[in-house]
Amino acid sequence: MTIEPYRKILGLPGVRALLLVGLLARVPVIATGIVLTLHxxxxxxxxxxxxxxxxxxxxxxxxxGSPLAGRMMDRHGLRPVLxxxxxxxxxxxxxxxxLGYHALLAGALVAGLLALPVFSLVRQCLAALVxxxxxxxxxxxxxxxxxxSYMLAPAAAVAAVTAFxxxxxxxxxxxxxxxxxxxxxxxxxxxxSAAEQTAGETAVPRRQWLRPRLFALLxxxxxxxxxxxxxDLTVIAKLKADGQTSWTGLVIAVWCGYSLIGGFxxxxxxxxxxPLLLAGGLSALTIPVGLVSGGWWWLLVALIPAGVLCAxxxxxxxxxxxxxVPSGARGEAMGLHGTALTVGVAxxxxxxxxxxxxxxxxxxxxxxxxxGVLLVLIALPFWRLAGAGAPATxxxxxAGSTIAETVAxxxxxx
Numbered sequence: 001m002t003i004e005p006y007r008k009i010l011g012l013p014g015v016r017a018l019l020l021v022g023l024l025a026r027v028p029v030i031a032t033g034i035v036l037t038l039h040x041x042x043x044x045x046x047x048x049x050x051x052x053x054x055x056x057x058x059x060x061x062x063x064x065g066s067p068l069a070g071r072m073m074d075r076h077g078l079r080p081v082l083x084x085x086x087x088x089x090x091x092x093x094x095x096x097x098x099l100g101y102h103a104l105l106a107g108a109l110v111a112g113l114l115a116l117p118v119f120s121l122v123r124q125c126l127a128a129l130v131x132x133x134x135x136x137x138x139x140x141x142x143x144x145x146x147x148x149s150y151m152l153a154p155a156a157a158v159a160a161v162t163a164f165x166x167x168x169x170x171x172x173x174x175x176x177x178x179x180x181x182x183x184x185x186x187x188x189x190x191x192x193s194a195a196e197q198t199a200g201e202t203a204v205p206r207r208q209w210l211r212p213r214l215f216a217l218l219x220x221x222x223x224x225x226x227x228x229x230x231x232d233l234t235v236i237a238k239l240k241a242d243g244q245t246s247w248t249g250l251v252i253a254v255w256c257g258y259s260l261i262g263g264f265x266x267x268x269x270x271x272x273x274x275p276l277l278l279a280g281g282l283s284a285l286t287i288p289v290g291l292v293s294g295g296w297w298w299l300l301v302a303l304i305p306a307g308v309l310c311a312x313x314x315x316x317x318x319x320x321x322x323x324x325v326p327s328g329a330r331g332e333a334m335g336l337h338g339t340a341l342t343v344g345v346a347x348x349x350x351x352x353x354x355x356x357x358x359x360x361x362x363x364x365x366x367x368x369x370x371x372g373v374l375l376v377l378i379a380l381p382f383w384r385l386a387g388a389g390a391p392a393t394x395x396x397x398x399a400g401s402t403i404a405e406t407v408a409x410x411x412x413x414x
Contacts, residue, residue, distance in 0.1 A: 003268055005134065005136075005137035005267060005268060006137055006141065006267065006268065008134060008137075009130060009134060009137050009138045009141060010141075012129055012130060013129070014129050014189055014190075015126070015129050015130065015138070017187060017189075018122060018125055018126060018129065018187065018189050019122075019126075019141060019142065019145055021180075021183050021184060021187050022118065022122035022142070022145060023145040023148060023149055024180070024183070025116075025118045025122075025180030025181075025183060025184060026118050026119065026145070026146065026149035026153070026180075027149050027152050027153045027156070027176070028153070028173050028175075028176025028177045028179075028180060029115075029116060029118050029153075029177055029180065030149055030150060030153035030154070031153040031154070031156060031157040031173050031176070032173050032177065033055055033058065034153070034154050034157040034158060034161075035157050035160075035161060035166065035169050035170055035173050036051070036054050036055065036058070036096075036104075036108065036170075037051040037052075037054070037055060038051075038157070038158070038161045038166050038169075039096075039097070039161075039166035039167070039169075039170060040054055040101065040104070042161065042165075042166055043165070043166040043167065044100075044101055044104075046101060050101060053105060054104060054105055054108045055108075056346065057105050057106075057108040057109040057112065058108040058109065058111065058112040058115075059112065059342055059345065059346050060109060060112065060346075061108070061109045061110065061111065061112020061113035061114075061115065062112040062113070062115045062338075062339075062342055063112075063339045063342040063343060063346075064112075064113055064339075065112060065113040065114060065115055065117075066115070066117060066120055066335040066336070066338040066339045066342070067332050067335035067336045067338075067339055068335070069081050069085065069115075069117040069120070069331075069335055070117065070120055070124070070330075070331035070332040070333070070334050070335025070336070070338075071331060071332040071335065072331075073117075073121070073124070073191055073331035074191075074328060074329060074330065074331040074332055077191070078121065078125075078184075078185075078188060078189070078191055079185055079188060081117065082116070082117075082121075082181050082184055082185045083185065084114065085114050085115065085116045085117065085181065086116065086177075086178055086181030086182065086185070088110075088111065088114035089111065089114070089115070089116055089174065089177045089178055089181065090174065090178045092107055092110070092111040092174070093170060093171065093173065093174020093175075093177065093178070094171075094174065095107065096111075096170055096174070097166075097167040097170045097171060116177055116180060116181050116184075117335065117338070118180060118184070119146070119338055119341075120331070120334035120335050120337065120338045121184065121334075122142060123139065123142060123318055123322075123334050123337075124191055124330050124331050124334045125189035125190060125191055126138050126139065126142055127322040127327075127330060128189070128190045128191055128192050128193045128327070128330075129189065129190065129193070131193075132322070132323060135319050135322055135323075136266075136267060136272050136315065136316075136319050137267035137268065138267075139267075139315040139316075139318045139319045139322075140263045140264070140266055140267025140268075140311065140312070140315045141263075141267060142315065142318070143259075143263045143311040143312075143314045143315040143318075144259075144260050144263040144264060144267075144311055146311075146314070147256050147259050147260050147263065147310075147311055148260070150256060151253055151256045155249065157169065157173070160172060191330070191331060192327045192330075193327070204326045204328040204329045206329070206332075208326075209324070209325050209326060209329050209333070212382045213324070213382065213383060214321075214324060214325070214333075215382065216276075216379045216382040216383045217275065217317060217320055217321060217324070217383075218336060218337065218339075218340040219340070219375065219378075219379045219382075220275055220276055220279045220317060220376065220379055221275075221314075221317045221337055221340040221341055221344070222340045222341065222343045222344035222347070222375075223279050223283065223344065223372050223375045223376060223379075224279055224282065224310075224313050224314060224317065224341070224344060225341045225342075225343075225344030225345045225348060226344035226345075226347050226348040226351070226368075226371070226372065226375075227279075227282055227283050227286055227306075227344075227348065227368055227369065227371075227372040228310060228344075228348070229344065229345045229347075229348030229349050229352070230348040230349065230351055230352035230364065230368040231286055231289075231303075231306070231352075231365070231368060232252065232348075233348070233349050233352045233353060233356070233364075234290075234352050234356060234361050234364040234365055234368065235248070235251060235252060235255070235299070235303075236248055236252075237352075237356045237361040237364065238290075238299065238361040238362070238365075239251065239296060239299070241360070241361055242295075242296070244295070244296045247296040250296075251296055251299060251300055251303075254300055254303075255300075255303050255307050258303065258304055258307030258308050258310070259307055259308065259310035259311040260311065261308055262307065262308030262309055262310060262311050262312050263310075263311025263312055263315060265308070265312075266311070266312035266315065266316075267315065272316065272319065273312065273316060274316070275313060275316040275317040275320055276376060276379065276380065276383055278309055278312055278313040278316050279313050279317075279372070279376050280372075280373060280376040280377075281309055282306050282309040282310065282313050282372065283368075283369045283370075283371075283372025283373045283375075283376060284369060284372075284373055285305040285306040285309065285369070286306045286365055286368055286369035286372065287365065287366050287369030287370060287373075288302070288365075288366075288369075289302045289303060289306065289365040289369075290361065290362035290363060290364065290365030290366050291362070306369075317337070318334075318337065321333055321334070321337055348368070351367075351368070351371065352364045352367075352368055355367045355368075
C-alpha cells in the first residue's frame with residue numbers, strides 16, 4: 001500500500017477543485033431530507049409516517065430523475081442541466097416552508113425529479129478528469145468525501161432546526177442547494193476527457209452498453225445501500241433498546257470513520273477488488289453484529305469489519321461502471337447507478353423496521369446481512385454469464401475507441 005496514487009490524483013488539473021466543491025455541495029443536498037422530516041413532525045405537527053411519505057416522494061422523484069438528468073448531460077452538456085435543476089430547487093425551497101402537507105408532498109416529488117445531480121455529476125466528471133488506470137484511488141477519494149458529507153450534514157441540520165426552527169432552516173438549506181448549483185456551473189468541470197472529446201464520440205444506443213452484467217452491477221450497488229441503510233436504523237434501535245440512545249451520534253460517526261479508513265486503504269492498494277466480493281463481504285460481516293451485547297463500545301467493535309468495507313464497496317462499483325460504459329453514455333449510466341443506490345436506501349429502512357418491530361434489533365442485523373448475501377448470490381450468475389470474468393475488448397458503434405473490459409468475476413480480484 002502507498003499514498004502515491006493519491007498524490008498523482010490530486011495533482012491532476014481540476015481534480016482538487018472538483019472534489020472540494022463536490023464535498024461542500026453535497027452537505028446541503030443531504031441535509032434537506034432531515035430538514036423536511038423535522039419540518040413535517042415539529043412544525044406541521046404530523047407523524048413520522050407522514051414525514052416518511054414526503055421522504056418517499058422525494059426519493060421516488062430522484063430515482064426517476066437521476067438517469068434522465070444524466071442523459072441530458074450526455075446530449076446537451078453540464079450547464080443547461082444544472083441551470084434547470086438549480087432554478088427548480090430555488091423555486092421549491094422558496095415555497096416549501098409555506099406549503100401545507102399535501103402541497104409539500106407533491107412539491108417534494110417534483111423537486112426530487114429535478115434534483116441537483118451532485119452525486120452522479122461529480123463521479124461523471126471525475127471519470128473524465130482521471131485516466132482509466134488511476135480511477136480507483138480517484139473514486140476512493142470521492143467515496144471518502146461522501147462519508148464526510150454524511151457525517152456533517154445530519155448533525156448540522158438537526159442543530160439548525162433545534163436552534164432556529166424548521167422554516168428558517170429550510171430557507172438556509174435552499175440557499176445552500178442553490179449555491180451548490182451555482183458553484184458547479186461556475187466550475188464547469190468536463191464531462192469527457194480531452195481524448196474523448198477529440199474522438200468525437202456521440203450518443204451511444206442503450207442496447208450496446210445496458211446489458212445483463214450492468215444490471216448485475218446496479219443490483220450489487222442497491223445491495224450496498226440496502227445493507228447500510230438497514231444497519232443505520234438497526235444501530236439506532238439497538239442503542240435505544242439498551243437504554244443508550246445518547247451514544248447514537250458517536251457510534252454512527254465512528255462507523256463512518258471506519259468507512260473512511262477502509263476507503264483510504266482501498267484506494268492506496270496496488271490491486272482492485274471485485275465489487276461483488278466486497279458487497280458479499282459487507283453483507284456477511286453484518287450478520288454477527290447482533291450477537292454483541294454489553295454496551296455501546298462493544299457495538300463499535302462489532303461494526304469494524306463491515307464498516308471498513310463501506311467506502312471500498314461503493315468506489316469499486318463506480319470504478320467498474322466507468323470502465324464498462326462508453327463516455328457518450330457515462331452520464332446516463334451514472335444516473336442509473338444513483339437510482340440503484342436510491343432504491344437500496346428506500347428498501348433498507350422498511351425491511352429493517354419490520355424485523356425490528358417483529359423480532360428485535362439483534363435479529364435485524366442478521367436478517368439484513370443474510371438478505372444482502374442472498375441478493376449477491378442471485379446476481380452472481382448474471383455477473384459470470386455476462387462475461388464479466390474474462391478480459392475482452394468490445395467495439396462500440398459510434399464511438400471513437402474501444403472499451404477494455406477487464407473486470408474479473410467474484411470472488412477473484414481484478
